[in-house]
Amino acid sequence: MNTWNTKSRATALLLACLALAGCSDTTEPEDEHAEPEGVELVMSGQVIASYDGDTQRWTGELEVDVGEETPHISVRFVDHDGDAIALDEHLYLEVVVEDESIAEFEQDTPGEFGGHLHGHMEGETDVSFRLMHGEVGSGHADFVTQPVHAHVHEHMS
Numbered sequence: 001m002n003t004w005n006t007k008s009r010a011t012a013l014l015l016a017c018l019a020l021a022g023c024s025d026t027t028e029p030e031d032e033h034a035e036p037e038g039v040e041l042v043m044s045g046q047v048i049a050s051y052d053g054d055t056q057r058w059t060g061e062l063e064v065d066v067g068e069e070t071p072h073i074s075v076r077f078v079d080h081d082g083d084a085i086a087l088d089e090h091l092y093l094e095v096v097v098e099d100e101s102i103a104e105f106e107q108d109t110p111g112e113f114g115g116h117l118h119g120h121m122e123g124e125t126d127v128s129f130r131l132m133h134g135e136v137g138s139g140h141a142d143f144v145t146q147p148v149h150a151h152v153h154e155h156m157s
Contacts, residue, residue: 035079035085035142035143036053036077036078036079036085036131036142036143037052037053037054037078037079037080038050038051038052038053038077038078038079038080038082039051039053039075039076039077039078039129039145040075040076040078040082040084041060041062041073041074041075041076041148042073042074042075042076043070043071043072043073043074044071047060048060048062048073049061049062049148051129051145051146051148053143053145054080056145056146057146058145058146058148058149060148061148061149061150061151062103062117062127062148062149062150062151063150063151063152063153064103064117064118064119064150064151064152064153065119065152065153065154065155066119066120066121066122066152066153066154066155067119067120067155068118068119068155069106069116069117069118069119070116070117071116072114072115072116073114073115073116073117074113074114075093075095075113075114075115075129076113077113077131077143087113090133090134091131091132091133091142092110092111092112092113092132092136092139093107093111093112093113093114093129093130093131093132094111094129094130094132094139094141095107095115095127095128095129095130096127096128096130097125097126097127097150098125098126098127098147099123099125100120100125101120101121102119102120102121102122102123102124102125102150102152103117103118103119103120103125103127103150103152104117104118104120105117105118105127106118110136110137111132111136117150119152119153120152121152122152122153122154123152124149124150124151124152125149125150125152126147126148126149126150127147127148127149127150128144128145128146128147128148129144129145129148130143130144130145131143131144
């Protein structure tokens with residue numbers, strides 16, 4: 001009988017552990033933030049360039065004239081279906097221009113998901129987009145694109 005009690009207790013303990021483990025799995029929070037699989041650059045309602053995170057390739061490029069700026073370019077991070085992902089307040093955009101003497105990407109508000117490309121001098125440079133997590137200026141990158149080409153053309157009159 002003492003053996004049966006030990007087995008019963010062990011079984012009850014095992015079942016209780018399994019039940020608790022099952023419950024804890026269902027109460028775990030989902031991902032802290034969305035996982036992007038691509039980027040779309042949208043200007044005047046049109047996608048001007050898109051990035052596929054699987055192939056790590058861009059379709060399209062950025063263009064601006066010397067001394068000009070583009071209309072506002074919205075930067076949309078998308079899932080595998082091309083749908084915009086929900087972005088929380090802990091995420092922000094960081095844009096890195098390889099040669100800022102040729103072009104500069106200006107965000108109206110630091111970290112906002114968009115801005116304007118300014119053309120400074122004729123040439124080409126590369127621009128990378130980073131989805132950052134944390135405080136603006138001190139976060140870490142959750143998603144980084146390969147560079148997209150930015151062409152700055154001499155203004156034709």
